[in-house]
Amino acid sequence: MTAEMDIAILNGQVVFPDDCVVETNVYIKDGKIQSLSDEVLPAKKILDASGKYVAPGIIDPHIHLGLFAPLDTELATETRAAAIGGVTTQGVFFGGPQSHLDSFPGIKESINKGSYTDIIPHLVIGNETQLSELVRYAKELGVTSFKIYMNGIPGMIPHVSDAFILDVCEQMKKSGKNCILCSHTENADLVARAVKELREIKGDNAVISDWALTHPDVVEVEAVGRLARLAEVAQVPVYIVHLVSKAAVALLKEIKANNKYINVETTSPYLAVTRFDPQGNALKMEPPFKEQYDIDGLWEGVAERVIDTIGTDNVTMTIAEKNMNAESIWDIAPGYAAAEHHLTVALSEGVVKRGLPIERVLACMTKNPAQKFGIYPQKGSIKPGSDADVVIIDLDRVKEVKAAETHTRSDFSIYEGRKFQGWAVATIKNGQLIAQDGKMVDETPKGSCIER
Template identity: 30%
Template sequence: MAILIRGGTVIDANETYRADVLCDDSASGGTIAQIGADLDAPAGATVIDAGGQYVMPGGIDPHTHMELPFMGTRASDDFYTGTAAGLSGGTTSIIDFVIPSPKQPLMGAFEEWRGWAEKAAADYGFHVAVTWWDESVHRDMGTLVHEHGVSSFKHFMAYKNAIMADDEVLVNSFMRSLELGALPTVHAENGELVFRLQRELLARGFTGPEAHPLSRPPEVEGEAANRAIRIAQVLGVPVYIVHVSAKDALDAIIRARSEGQRVFGEVLAGHLVIDESVYRDTDWGRAAAHVMSPPFRTQQHRDALWHGLQAGHLHTTATDHCVFCASQKAMGREDFTKIPNGCGGVEDRMSVLWHNGVNTGRLTPNEFVRVTSTNAAQIFNLYPRKGAVAVGADADLVVWDPEASKTISVKTHHQNVDFNVFEGMTVKGVATHTISRGNLAWANGDLRAQRGAGRYLKRPPNPAYFEAVRVANRLKEVEPVAR
């Protein structure tokens, strides 16, 4: 059934204008059919009155971990519950992570995740992590790019003795990514330093969540970010730094970009608004619920992140949505290093960013669209199919009421977890309707997400980034000196 959004103000990355938007139904592709003034509603169409509201591209969360097996347990939001929760908050697409175990073939892990994701209610793509290296990894990376539309690979510089990629793995994978036109992404924390600090803290009797940020100070993030960026510079490959939480890492990005290097930065909604004091909560459960890596930081770092987002040094906003219930977090009751790392946010990212970004004047509405949708679509080669209000684009749209408000609470959220890191925050600016490929998935508090309605998003390589890098960084063709 067609959907006509009538009387709203369209906001995309570059323009703001009054127009109606007509979406065709999913049977004929679920795309935007018309944009214009006073459009006629087709027979049987659903009409949404968007008077006084905004019509924007659906959010894209480029960093989630649905039903991730991790640290001896599994994230409690699966691909259905997690994407359904996202739809209720205006997020219509996610890019999740396939994370092979050490020595597990990349293709085997990818097939596992594809099976789990068949239940998704919204569209999804995958980054694939490179956690080890041999010739089979080199081969599987090519298969993933050419046959399955995976055009980004993840590298964990943390989690020693588990999935940490050392410099040899980084160099091999970055070089292979350059050959394939795929974008390397990096979790930047010095895993050796984290491991050493964890051991020292435990030896001194620090066993609770308050030790978590002490074991992962800003310097370990800054060092790893700088190292990954410089490796990418030498090899001539672009690089994307995920969940930048510290000024130290942001400074490394700014320095490299000022030198002409193609570096992208991502920031989490939580890192923009939550203070590290949460780890000193006298209630162990509340403190443990905030354990994620990198950890939440001080006001100094949060201010720097906002400035980086405003200045365009940080390009995307994400959540790193990876939720564990209280009983799972309790696995680390006697040892903070065993608390499963992860927090939520896929449902609340858009409202938290609008309230703390647009309502404070830090971001314009157009900039909000860029950092919640369009930039991710462009960097990960989904644009203009995603991230745009344009004829022919996927009908992934959110109708946004800038005057409506809600108080975030575990009692009313749709995420499958018994804690919310934004608990008690009142936000002004919410999604009243979410349309996913022409289907009405959220309407004034009524969640209509359909299990299995999401489709897999193939993302071919983006040659524009790589040709520029090759031209700028090609080794000079010189002859060896004859002696």
């Protein structure tokens, strides 16, 4: 006699990332995908997914938490908002000048207590203390993804030298674990030069659409080429975060043909927003939003597998915290909340608008980030034995984004007033239904900190 399943998802179009879409039933038991079958098996809860897609839970490999509000606060609000949007796992970057040996145990405790999503921790390596402890981070903390800034944020995050990058790579190899180096990949000197030039020409008269002029294409293109060469020298995998320019996509298409160490991420905001969009000061970000042709170039990169993953670079803040109403763009902080709309933006822009296969777009949001960060097939898969993190998608649903209706603690949205097609209608985490039709149905946090 067949054991009763916990959840049966019936009649859905099941998405196998970068492979195919098959109509079948998905059965969940004890927090795992138990089976896929055309049979109808007994289950405690039945979800009819007729006319909908069933996919692995979305993995957002790139967010920030705890920058403008306490970590515990944002675990409660931002991971919850993400879960409503179909996200079940998030990669969070933790920085600061302190030893991560001192700070990380508390971070891990907070995650295990209060997160609605599973968290892949990434640690920023920005000084000699952190460099000297990197091997211990990998062995003792179970963290194998690290981040450096080739271009930092003045007054907040310092940039590092090429020599320091190679030192980080050396320590990663010494750890004996499968580490990956994430990089904010821009030329710091050229950014500083462009900032100086815009200040001299426009000063406080610069408007938000001018902000892109402080990061011309060359700052990304030069740094991408340099990082690729350093990765070859070090023989260490690198992960370029938040790629933004069509020019960099073109270069990476050439580089990736012969360089096995390069992995590339863009973000859903960069795939949907230009510097001229009407949201004004809300759009300040680093790197800045660019042109429509850059959006088109990034989508070409997704289609041609130059771009491997799609994140958000979510940095939640309020209008006041962003100083969004400042008279000068120079006084506005970069960042915005984007995790809740991550899936719908990618589906609407990539699948609905451009006709990309849903299995290709979702590969960049499930299987690929899971593989890059060492958690596949536990995550990013909807095959038997994988964690039962699942999203059900209604690709026909159209909804307008209104900041007042979102679930983040932020009070503005870079998508305000825009309509997107394709939304999560159910989120299953660890084999339990936690969100449905835009609302949480289980308020118990079920996330944990993932050790690798």
